[in-house]
Amino acid sequence: NAGVMQNPRHLVRRRGQEARLRCSPMKGHSHVYWYRQLPEEGLKFMVYLQKENIIDESGMPKERFSAEFPKEGPSILRIQQVVRGDSAAYFCASSPTTETQYFGPGTRLLVL
């Protein structure tokens, strides 16, 4: 049973470009969460989605960030016009119900 998959594992962008991060949940999991880990800081919740629905986006920055989980395909976290402060590790987690969350390998975003 494959775990949570994320790609790319590493992403380099220049300031002002767009970053697209993808997450495929574990088989049978319909709940997807995105977290961000800034350098030397803890994990912070960003957004919680189910298929075609954003359930909780209380942790998402108000501008430039968006997320979706379409009926078909992976969940996408999109960051427009990236700035250096967006450099971080972005982790996706999934769960079969509303309980235990399993994390993917993460995408390390570096903004030059």
Place this chain on the structure above:
Amino acid sequence: QKEVEQNSGPLSVPEGAIASLNCTYSDRGSQSFFWYRQYSGKSPELIMFIYSNGDKEDGRFTAQLNKASQYVSLLIRDSQPSDSATYLCAVKIDNAGNMLTFGGGTRLMVKP
């Protein structure tokens, strides 16, 4: 006051000893508690979860929960050098959605 607090460490223990990691939380509505292990540059890996007061054992790991005192701990028996990692305490607060609130993590070093 941070919602979930952990001593950042490093906590240094000799091989074979018991490592004791502690976590306190501020919200009495917290219902579910999780311990994750994170190796440097890697993603969080679920070790244990606990919902009820008392102890829960799984192999060399024991989670302890005391809701009255608002703390949760993780004991690692017969510590091995491979246990050296950062241990993250995470809490799910009732009526606050499904997001996990993480502590800053405790770095554990097990010396041979």
